[in-house]
Amino acid sequence: MAIRERKVNQKNRVLDEWFSVQNMVGIVCVALSLIWIFYYNMNKEGLLSSDMSSELVLANLLSKENALLSNKWIYSTELRVVNTQVVYSILFHFFSDWSLVRALGNLIMLIGLVISGCFMLYMVGINKKNILFTVSFLIMPFSAYQYLIILVGAYYIPHLTISFLIVGCFYGIINKKPITNICFAGGGYFSPLQQDLVEYDIF
Secondary structure (H helix, E strand, C coil): CHHHHHHHHHHHHHHHHHCCHHHHHHHHHHHHHHHHHHHHHHHCCCCCCHHHHHHHHHHHHHHHHCCCCCCCCCCCCCCCCCCHHHHHHHHHCCCCCHHHHHHHHHHHHHHHHHHHHHHHHHHHCCCHHHHHHHHHHHHCCCCHHHHHHHHHCCCCHHHHHHHHHHHHHHHHHHCCCCCHHHHHHHHHHHHHHHHHHHHHHHC
């Protein structure tokens, strides 16, 4: 009986930590930001610039070829390997509406960014009562450039996401979290992937 009560108390404590007032505010902010960004992508006429359009054109080509790279695409200063076009190209297999593909793709990548941010903060040892609230700042529009480039344009979201995962994995190893073995595998996988992103995609 005492063991059962201890488990119930532990479960309630975990729920109280994750569903604190701060985290509830963070969840509301994240939800409102995601809804607004999705609506903006779907309804803003003339939103896409040539740079943003090229991401979708490449993704559409890759979806038709069922490939990660294409020899029919003339890459400029960057070799797109692991970037936004991976998500867009998958969505092109299910949807033909380009605005919907961009809106859904951005939504998926932003959710991934939030999850990776939560993972990193948890592994670092941030109080659970503040994790969701802190992560909400990642997708709240604090400047016109951040809003246009990251939240709407989806630039650098894969880079940020993988960076957060790498930092979280290595902190999990250092702090000897229960999922240390997963962190070993994740750190070993994501580290060269991030190097690939930096070497071939940013420059």
